[in-house]
Amino acid sequence: MILITGGAGYIGAHVALECMVRGEEVLIVDNLCNSHRSAIDRISTLAGKRPGFIYGDVRNRRLLDTLLRDYPIDAVVHCAGLKAVGESVREPLRYYDTNVGGSVVLCQAMAQAGVFRLVFSSSATVYGDCTRMPINEACATGQPTNPYGMSKLMCENVMKSVASSDPRWSIGLLRYFNPIGAHASGLLGEAPTSTPNNLLPYLLQVASGERQALSVYGNDYPTPDGTGVRDYIHVVDLALGHIRALEALRERRGVSIWNLGTGRGYSVLDVIKAFEKVTGVQIPLNFEARRPGDIACCWADPKKSIDELDWQARYSLERMLADAWRWQCNQREQEVVRQAN
Template sequence: MILVTGGAGYIGSHAALALLEAGHEVLVLDNLSNSSEVALQRVEQLAGRPLNFVQGDVRNRALLKALFASYPIKAVMHFAGLKAVGESVREPLRYYETNVGGSIALCQAMADAGVFRLVFSSSATVYGEASLMPISEDCPLGVPTNPYGQSKLMAENVLRGLAESDPRWSIGLLRYFNPIGAHPSGLIGEDPDGIPNNLLPFMLQVAVGRRQELNIYGTDYATVDGTGVRDYIHVLDLVNGHLKALNRLQEQTGVSVWNLGTGKGYSVFEMVCAFEQVLGRPLPCRLRPRRPGDIAQCWSDPRKAARELDWKAEHGLQQMLADAWNWQRSNPHGYAQPQPQRIAMPAALAS
């Protein structure tokens, strides 16, 4: 059985589905703070088999102890955490407590239960504002420009120290670039709580009519067109990398690091243009100043994952955007059901 923390979230739900389809038994732990149990119901629908779900927080040590005592967990995929760059700048302590403290609590429970195989959801933000592109795993770790990235780097350092202290640990640090897309069925996808912090979810909500216009933050970066450049990867390719890493960790101990990206960067303007082609209509946009914590450009060198995991991204940008739009168009309010409008009763009938 594989424990998937944060398994009701965007990436976690796709990973839970992939694990079920690969024949694994799955236990999801999620506090539903930025996710929905509906996603798990749809995962079961797509997989044609059930999973186990416990609602709770990864920082709850008593709960973790009970889970490892009650279920035959053999390995963990750890997605539970906070991930919005802008929010982390406003609430840094919350990010450190959840992303670092939660990882520590999880690892203590794993060690107590004799479970030592862990796939950790990290981020390319640990490289900071790298001067050379593409970014390989050999690039020096920088000083992340926001508390979100700092919390991921701190968690990585905790895991490195853990593996150095005990040779039984087998840990994979998967450094994501920018996951987008959705399952092609349109049943599961990204459903951020509140105002989206990432580019594509915001574009999708504008396209579906939930928001008036897209804010483009920063047009004066030293990039091809002045807007930020990122490496976008389909969520299905991303979770396939997790399964490959999980299998690889059965064969080795210590800490392994793999970038998961496509190796190609797209600017914000290029993303908007490509999405407009999928939509068949223009997307209203407004240019705004840079946001604190954002960097100019970031894309991956994924050759190490290709060499060691036999993995590479298969989906192109148009497919990523088409699958994302299929999800949003099929679920304009995400997993939530729209609230019915109240119709005022005529006074004559109310009396």
């Protein structure tokens, strides 16, 4: 059985689904601080069976001890955590408490229970403002430009330390680039519970009429059009990377690091233009000052994941945007029906 922390969230839910359709038993623990219980129903519909679900916080050691004792868990995918760069600048202590504190408690509970296979949702933000593009795993992690990235780097260091102290650990650090998109069914996608902090959910809310205009933070970066350039990866491709990592860790010990990205960067304006082309919806823009903690460019060299995991991103930017829009439209239709009733 696989324990997925944060498994009702955007990435965790897609990981849970991909595990289940491959026959794995899944137990989700989530405090629903930025997710919805309805995600469990959606996973159940798509998988044809229901994952186990426990409402709870990964920082609760007593809860984790109970789960690891009472369920036949042999691996953990750790997705629980806060993830918004701008918010982390405003609330750094909250990020260190949740992300770092939660990871420490989880590793303590796993070690006590004798469970030593762990996949961690890390981030490309650990590379900081790297001047070398594309970024491979040999690039120095250095100094992340925001507390979110720093919290992820601190978590990585915790996990490297525990693996050095005990040879039974098999840990995969997955450095995500920028997940977007949704399940092709339109039934599972990103559903932020508050004001979105990332480009695509904000873009979707503008396109659906929930917000008047899209704020573009910074048009004076040293990039071809002045807006930030990122490596956008389909969330299903990302979820499949977790599957491959879990498989690889059966045969590996110590810490392994893999970038999960496409190897191609798109600017904010590239994404907006592609979205307008895919959907036919025009997006009004407001250009604003750069946000603290943001950097100009970030895209992956995925060669190590291709070679070691036999994993490669498959979906195009257009497919990511089309799937995300299908999810958004489905959500709006459901809301109309709820209001009518």
